[in-house]
Amino acid sequence: MGLLKNIAGFEIYSRKQRWKLYLLGFAALIVLASLYYTDIMVRKIAHDERQRVELWADAIRKRETLLLDSERLFAVIRHEEEKRVELLTDVYARLQHEQDQDALTFYINILQSNTTIPLALTDEEGEVINLVNLDGRFAGYGEFTGELAAYFSRYPPLRFKMNGGYRYIYYQDSKVFTELREVMDDLIDSFISDIVINSANVPVIVVDSEESELIAHGNVHGVDFDDPEEVSELIQSMAGKQRYLSVNLPTYGQCYVYYTNSFLLTQLRYYPVAQFLAIGIFLFVSYMLFSIARKSEQNQVWVGMSKETAHQLGTPLSSLMAWMEILKMKGVDDDTIREMSKDVKRLENITERFSKIGASPQLVPLDINQSVREITEYMKNRTSRKISIKLAAPQKEAIVPHNPSLFGWVIENIIKNAIDAMQGTGNIYISVQDHENQVMIDISDDGKGIPPSLRKTIFNPGYTSKKSGWGLGLSLSKRIIENYHGGKLFVKDSAINSGTTFRIILLKETDQRRGRGK
Secondary structure (H helix, E strand, O other): OOOOOOHHHHHHHHHHHHHHHHHHHHHHHHHHHHHHHHHHHHHHHHHHHHHHHHHHHHHHHHHHHHHHHHHHHHHHHHHHHHHHHHHHHHHHHHHOOOOOHHHHHHHHHHHHHOOOOOEEEEOOOOEEEEEEOOOHHHOOOOEOOHHHHHHOOOOOOEEEEEOOEEEEEEEOOOHHHHHHHHHHHHHHHHHHHHHHOOOOOOOEEEEEOOOOOEEEEEOOOOOOOOOHHHHHHHHHHHHOOOOEEEEEEOOOEEEEEEEOOOHHHHHHHHHHHHHHHHHHHHHHHHHHHHHHHHHHHHHHHHHHHHHHHHHHHHHHHHHHHHHHHHHHHOOOOHHHHHHHHHHHHHHHHHHHHHHHOOOOOOOEEEEHHHHHHHHHHHHHOOOOOOEEEEEEOOOOOOEEEEOHHHHHHHHHHHHHHHHHHOOOOEEEEEEEEEOOOEEEEEEEEOOOOOOHHHOOHHHOOOOOOOOOOOOOHHHHHHHHHHHHOOOEEEEEEEEOOOEEEEEEEEEOHHHHHHHHHO
16 A cells, blocks of 8 residues: 655654664663673672682692692601611521621611511411511411401512521501501592682582592582482583693592682673573563553553444434435435435444444355455445556355455455555556465555555554544554454555555455364
């Protein structure tokens, strides 16, 4: 349908669009300001957290140095104990050959000086010859078996010859060395605890050099550490972030300490997105509620206005019918009475249309082609000869449930708008296409056309391209077709200075029943 430039109507919708853009821009500014402020907070927290992580990592490196120094000292002590055991073994071997009394005394003093290293001296048959530095639970052992053998199973025995046979010396770590080992184990455990229970409060895991074994973890949530698959996925995900420290731990060797952002920082990074979604949902729900309220209000206005219009038309219509009867009695010629009857019938039809707005119209299965022909013929007889209205409709019936009065009003409104668009001169083409499940009615003109930006606006209540128009025709037409008949009314195509085509789609009777059955 062509576009007639009406400044007042156009400005109303231009202002409406501007206000929408202003509100959208204001909402965008609020969101951007919120995102900007949140980003500043996240950056500050990330900076503080990075500083804490750096201090934590520096502390780990210092503790690692202390731990490695302790391990080296521990290794020296272990080596010295091994040398002492070898010395004691050598002393036992020399005792059988030494004849010098002073030398014998010296060797015996060496043996007696050992007050810390547990020893067990046995012969080839496993008979216990001597036990040194053992507690009372081993006092009754005559053979090197059972708990005694298990106690000395840590190191292989040292062998030497004595009195034509072999003797074996079994030894265990000294009490001092054992205590040092316990201290060393505590240091390792403390070091690992300090890694995973860190002041930076970041998720951290400790894995071996092959990244296959999880040694320790801290501040890691949502993982079942009894499930090997979840543990493996955790290691892969943390290792993939390439934030790690390499440390050497006694017993474990080289290990990797992987860490990532804290849970709080991760939450804050996603907070703007969640905030944006929450604001978007709120705005969407608010807009929908506002639209529903506005449509409900519009419906009430439509119904009230229509009922009032029908009521106001009823009184003069009754008077006109009475005056016609008086004219008949006075002998007015039949042609005049006949034409007046047509106009009165027309007024009755208009009153009926307005009275049905807001009510549930009765849809009657009728031939849609016949309904289109009737309204087309009616409009032909009431338009200028400069307007050519041509109809192409199949002769075969197309049964479509519709209300002839309201449907005719739609066709009439579209034709009137076409006439206005062509400024009283031009051609209007109406075609009816009968398909299996639906009927399509196209109404085309060769007027000025409609810009793409206004193809939906023309259906809004109050929009008009005429100085004297109310802007209700196309809006009512769309409501009649879509709300009452369950069909569709839209601009099929339009081109500036080449014309416009409106399309009406109505479902046939079988499809409407199927839709109601659903």
